Amino acid sequence: MPEADDEFAALWDAHYDDVLGYAARRVDHETARDLAAETFLIAWRRRADIPMDRPFPWLLHVTMNVLANAARGHRRRNRLWWRMREDRGLNEPVADVATRVVEDGRIGTALRRLSPRDREVLQLIGWEELDVNDAAVVMGCSAKTFSVRLHRARRRLSDVLAELDAEGQSRPIPTLQRSSQS
Incomplete structure (x- = not known):
């Protein structure tokens, strides 16, 4: 489907930097890059759902959800990490x-x-x-x-x-x- 690919490439070109900036203002830059990539992966999978007249707010909504999922995962890993540190008697960094x-x-x-x-x-x-x-x-x-x-x-x-x-x-x-x- 070359037409869909071209349309998606234009969407990427127009909004990737803004989505990355949105994420980077909330997490470190490396994580932000991963979150922006995940946002566009979801956008690719759901490209029929993207309102092409105003795609940016839709992309930020997806990014907000990706950030929330990442934060939940981070909190779970952090709790596990602290439990392991406590079990070993290590101090706070x-x-x-x-x-x-x-x-x-x-x-x-x-x-x-x-x-x-x-x-x-x-x-x-x-x-x-x-x-x-x-x-x-x-x-x-x-x-x-x-x-x-x-x-x-x-x-x-x-x-x-x-x-x-x-x-x-x-x-x-x-x-x-x-x-x-x-």
């Missing part, structure tokens, strides 16, 4: 400095305090730059429902940021200082 610097960011801290659904709603609008209609497709709900979720998520984010400010936890990300000897 120490997080590297770069990870701590990123995690100490004010917005990152606030986002981590939100529910996964609130985070996803905000990230679809802020990181993926989707409009409400396309983000609703990704989340599998109506545009009106998504708008309500977005409004509530923004309000909760604002509340958490205010809490962080009140707690004095809004620290700037440290920068390297040049030595006066240079």
